[in-house]
Amino acid sequence: MRTRATITLVATLLATLAACDSSSDDKADTPSSSPTTAAETPTTTPTPADxxxxxxxxxxxxxxxxxxxxxxxxxxxxxxxxxxxxxxxxxxxxxxxxxxxxxxxxxxxxxxxxxxxxxxxxxxxxxxxxxxxxxxxxxxxxxxxxxxxx
The missing domain is CATH 3.10.450.100 (NTF2-like; domain 1)
Structure with missing residues (x-):
């Protein structure tokens, strides 16, 4: 159960870091029409039961x-x-x-x-x-x- 919580936390942190990359500063005033990426919506693969x-x-x-x-x-x-x-x-x-x-x-x-x-x-x-x-x-x-x- 702790493993699942850790995986979810890591995925959320990675998604946050991906959304805050330095290249986005150059395009701050330009609206984005690109679809939401998978990095913005963290998903976790269930760990097989053991x-x-x-x-x-x-x-x-x-x-x-x-x-x-x-x-x-x-x-x-x-x-x-x-x-x-x-x-x-x-x-x-x-x-x-x-x-x-x-x-x-x-x-x-x-x-x-x-x-x-x-x-x-x-x-x-x-x-x-x-x-x-x-x-x-x-x-x-x-x-x-x-x-x-x-």
Missing amino acids: GVDLERVAETYADLYFGGDGQGAYAFLSKRCRAKADPAVYAATVDKAAKGYGPDHPATDVHATVSGDMGRVSYKVKGLPKFDQEGQPWTLEGGDWKYDAC
């Missing part, structure tokens, strides 16, 4: 879930899952899990595979093997990975 980013996101989601942060974990749900899960009920479920199991259950041995906008994550939950995941589905929405196992 497994490392998905692994990091899945770890964060597990930390929020077992840490009792229902609102934070809910933000990681896909649109499809949010449509099926009432935020208050989801938060209560997360709170119950945190109280029942405690917060010290990070995801370990996290491995992700990505194919286009879909990803699968496998990981172990420290101290809670019944919550270990194999091929947990995730989807890319608006450039962000979202939990899609609903």
Whole structure:
């Protein structure tokens, strides 16, 4: 996500520099009838999704879930899952899990595979093997990975 923001910032800076080249000073009073160039409208090519980013996101989601942060974990749900899960009920479920199991259950041995906008994550939950995941589905929405196992 930081990479995407950096790319956008660099593209914007390059476009600004291109628009302010020294040759434009000679023609300052002459109106320009040329069409807008691509340099004036920065565009970025989306970075292909990668497994490392998905692994990091899945770890964060597990930390929020077992840490009792229902609102934070809910933000990681896909649109499809949010449509099926009432935020208050989801938060209560997360709170119950945190109280029942405690917060010290990070995801370990996290491995992700990505194919286009879909990803699968496998990981172990420290101290809670019944919550270990194999091929947990995730989807890319608006450039962000979202939990899609609903």
